[in-house]
Amino acid sequence: MWRDAVLIAGRDLRIEARSRVALWQVLPFAVLTLLLFAFALGPRPGLLAQSAPGLFWLAVLFSSVLAAQRSMAIEGSGATRDSVRLLGLDPAGVFLGKVLALLAEMVALEAVLLGGVVLLFHVTVTSWGVLIGACLLAAVGLCTANVLYGSLAGEARMRATLLPVLVLPVVAPVLIAGSKAFSASVAPGSGSGARWLGILVVFAVVYSAMGVALYGPLEES
Amino acid sequence: MRRTLTILGVASVALVALDVILGLWVTPPDADQGELVRLVYLHPALAWVALYLAFGMAALCAVLYLWPRTRSMRFDRLSASAVEVGVVFIGLTLITGSIWGRPTWGVWWTWDARLTSTALLGVLFLGYLALRRVPADPEVRARRCAIAAIFAAVDVPIVHFSVVWWQTLHQGATVLNPNLTPTIHGLMAWTLLLSFIAFTTLFAWMVLMRFQIEELRESGEDVELTRALEARRAEGVAS
Amino acid sequence: MTNPMAPAIYLRSAVALAGRFPVLAGVDLDLDEGSVCVVLGANGAGKTSLLRLLAGLVPLASGEGAVLDCSLPGQARDLRQHVGLLGHDVGLYDDLRPAENLRFVLKASRLDPGLSDDALARVGITGRTASTPLGQLSAGQRRRVGLALLLARRPRLWLLDEPHASLDEPTRDLVSELTEEAARGGATVVATSHEPDLAIPMADTVVTMSGGIIATRAPGGRRGDRGWSDVA
Numbered sequence: 130m131w132r133d134a135v136l137i138a139g140r141d142l143r144i145e146a147r148s149r150v151a152l153w154q155v156l157p158f159a160v161l162t163l164l165l166f167a168f169a170l171g172p173r174p175g176l177l178a179q180s181a182p183g184l185f186w187l188a189v190l191f192s193s194v195l196a197a198q199r200s201m202a203i204e205g206s207g208a209t210r211d212s213v214r215l216l217g218l219d220p221a222g223v224f225l226g227k228v229l230a231l232l233a234e235m236v237a238l239e240a241v242l243l244g245g246v247v248l249l250f251h252v253t254v255t256s257w258g259v260l261i262g263a264c265l266l267a268a269v270g271l272c273t274a275n276v277l278y279g280s281l282a283g284e285a286r287m288r289a290t291l292l293p294v295l296v297l298p299v300v301a302p303v304l305i306a307g308s309k310a311f312s313a314s315v316a317p318g319s320g321s322g323a324r325w326l327g328i329l330v331v332f333a334v335v336y337s338a339m340g341v342a343l344y345g346p347l348e349e350s
Numbered sequence: 351m352r353r354t355l356t357i358l359g360v361a362s363v364a365l366v367a368l369d370v371i372l373g374l375w376v377t378p379p380d381a382d383q384g385e386l387v388r389l390v391y392l393h394p395a396l397a398w399v400a401l402y403l404a405f406g407m408a409a410l411c412a413v414l415y416l417w418p419r420t421r422s423m424r425f426d427r428l429s430a431s432a433v434e435v436g437v438v439f440i441g442l443t444l445i446t447g448s449i450w451g452r453p454t455w456g457v458w459w460t461w462d463a464r465l466t467s468t469a470l471l472g473v474l475f476l477g478y479l480a481l482r483r484v485p486a487d488p489e490v491r492a493r494r495c496a497i498a499a500i501f502a503a504v505d506v507p508i509v510h511f512s513v514v515w516w517q518t519l520h521q522g523a524t525v526l527n528p529n530l531t532p533t534i535h536g537l538m539a540w541t542l543l544l545s546f547i548a549f550t551t552l553f554a555w556m557v558l559m560r561f562q563i564e565e566l567r568e569s570g571e572d573v574e575l576t577r578a579l580e581a582r583r584a585e586g587v588a589s
Numbered sequence: 590m591t592n593p594m595a596p597a598i599y600l601r602s603a604v605a606l607a608g609r610f611p612v613l614a615g616v617d618l619d620l621d622e623g624s625v626c627v628v629l630g631a632n633g634a635g636k637t638s639l640l641r642l643l644a645g646l647v648p649l650a651s652g653e654g655a656v657l658d659c660s661l662p663g664q665a666r667d668l669r670q671h672v673g674l675l676g677h678d679v680g681l682y683d684d685l686r687p688a689e690n691l692r693f694v695l696k697a698s699r700l701d702p703g704l705s706d707d708a709l710a711r712v713g714i715t716g717r718t719a720s721t722p723l724g725q726l727s728a729g730q731r732r733r734v735g736l737a738l739l740l741a742r743r744p745r746l747w748l749l750d751e752p753h754a755s756l757d758e759p760t761r762d763l764v765s766e767l768t769e770e771a772a773r774g775g776a777t778v779v780a781t782s783h784e785p786d787l788a789i790p791m792a793d794t795v796v797t798m799s800g801g802i803i804a805t806r807a808p809g810g811r812r813g814d815r816g817w818s819d820v821a
Contacts, residue, residue, distance in 0.1 A: 281481065283484055298473040324515060325515075343416075
């Protein structure tokens with residue numbers, strides 16, 4: 130399983146390194162959303178800093194859907210999917226591989242967005258541990274859910290519109306828990322981040338487990 | 351099947367009518383809520399059907415479909431029927447809740463935990479219906495939809511807890527909350543119970559109707575397929 | 590290896606569906622291991638669907654079927670890893686170089702990735718062509734990469750969808766040569782074609798499809814004891 134996972138992750142990252150779609154399309158989109166949020170809320174730094182936790186996670190969520198679209202597009206045309214199906218790979222390994230590759234991209238994306246929020250929205254983070262923990266856990270949850278639903282959404286022509294409708298309600302807990310954990314990490318008095326990290330852990334574990342168990346029947350189409 | 355449907359249909363219409371009569375005219379108004387309390391004979395029962403019955407059934411049928419030993423397209427159709435009817439009931443739950451909320455809380459909508467998670471659940475299952483409309487082989491579609499239903503069902507408790515911790519001001523579950531039982535008793539309690547039975551029966555009837563439509567469509571398509579097979583073979587022999 | 594009594598391919602009244610349309614409407618086909626079968630027929634006759642059914646990619650909706658001792662549709666998953674399918678679209682990654690593509694497939698098939706260099710050299714993909722991303726190669730060069738993939742993977746069943754179409758003379762010869770070699774090595778080959786002149790000489794069996802069934806079956810021009818050049 131892990132052998133196939135590493136192979137698939139390697140393939141996805143190599144293709145990404147060549148095509149640079151995530152770098153030149155997804156990342157600029159993520160940064161752009163931060164600018165648009167600022168335009169929508171006005172230039173008052175206080176308001177932006179106050180809204181930063183939610184805005185950060187919204188930007189992450191939207192970008193994650195875009196990144197997932199790209200990750201599914203890497204799978205290529207029907208013929209390419211067919212030839213992969215002829216290889217006899219372990220479906221759980223394929224799932225984990227795709228999640229790993231997407232995870233690498235998401236973590237990079239979160240790092241850039243976090244930098245953007247701190248710099249542009251004047252956010253002062255007091256407890257980095259909670260924030261970074263939340264980012265990593267949320268990334269696992271988002272990647273697993275996105276890969277699962279990306280595969281569920283099927284053929285490319287439907288996927289572009291179907292994936293957001295399917296995946297965004299599902300990842301709503303990640304948005305809630307992520308935002309609350311972010312809030313907790315900027316103002317230590319505003320409650321404990323532990324409970325929210327707990328939700329992120331549960332989400333990540335549940336969707337990883339379901340992916341490993343159900344990716345096989347899902348791809349068998 | 352036909353007979354069951356007729357019996358269920360008659361029973362659900364009669365029970366809902368009885369619930370309406372008891373709820374609107376026979377039971378007394380509440381000391382605190384006045385006439386508003388009459389929504390209690392509608393809203394909780396709708397929510398019960400939408401949140402527990404419909405989606406529980408959809409998830410259960412999805413599992414039964416995926417389980418190799420019980421795999422049957424009937425479970426796929428049942429699951430889909432339950433979701434479709436469930437979405438209607440979720441809509442009604444939200445509408446009646448909103449009508450109740452306006453005089454009680456002063457607003458049509460509030461970001462309370464149960465409202466929010468109910469709405470989110472509705473969107474989740476709208477996604478399921480959207481997925482169902484994606485053209486695919488029946489088996490492929492059935493598998494995808496079963497998996498989607500399970501994903502959604504697993505998401506429900508996570509959504510629930512995150513939203514509850516996020517914010518809450520909705521009153522506790524009326525029937526299950528021991529503190530409130532003294533305020534509801536006698537005829538009111540019986541009417542409340544009746545409303546649950548009535549809407550459960552109505553749900554069963556609607557799901558079975560929907561299921562039968564799917565079965566008929568399916569058998570129609572089987573006939574079509576046989577015809578298509580013959581046509582295709584004839585095309586081969588003729589040339 | 591396999592049970593010598595069982596044929597490599599056995600189909601009885603095989604029906605396959607695309608949505609609600611019966612692309613295969615009751616195919617009967619028997620082929621021995623190590624034989625070459627050419628499938629002729631008009632567009633829409635069901636040739637490609639037959640290949641996909643034999644690859645285990647399309648489920649058998651009704652009828653009986655067994656390919657390489659795997660019964661269909663139940664053991665389609667086990668069957669797939671023994672199958673090599675080459676279509677118009679070679680099914681590889683445009684952003685990767687030919688060698689990278691091959692190495693990925695070989696690693697996934699648990700074979701030695703080092704085999705890719707020899708295979709590419711054999712089909713004439715060397716030097717600059719070998720280090721150009723696949724997407725920038727011509728259709729013919731891509732087909733050559735696809736052939737190299739089959740060579741390196743050595744599947745037991747070769748399924749070729751119009752292997753001669755839109756290729757230059759040397760590449761066509763290469764296709765025929767590699768097919769013959771594969772059959773001699775014990776692989777079973779099923780190839781569709783619109784060019785009977787090229788295809789019939791390489792076949793043991795020639796079948797014609799029409800309306801999703803096999804309309805005619807005739808012996809082809811291949812003789813197991815003769816080299817390819819004699820037939821050509």
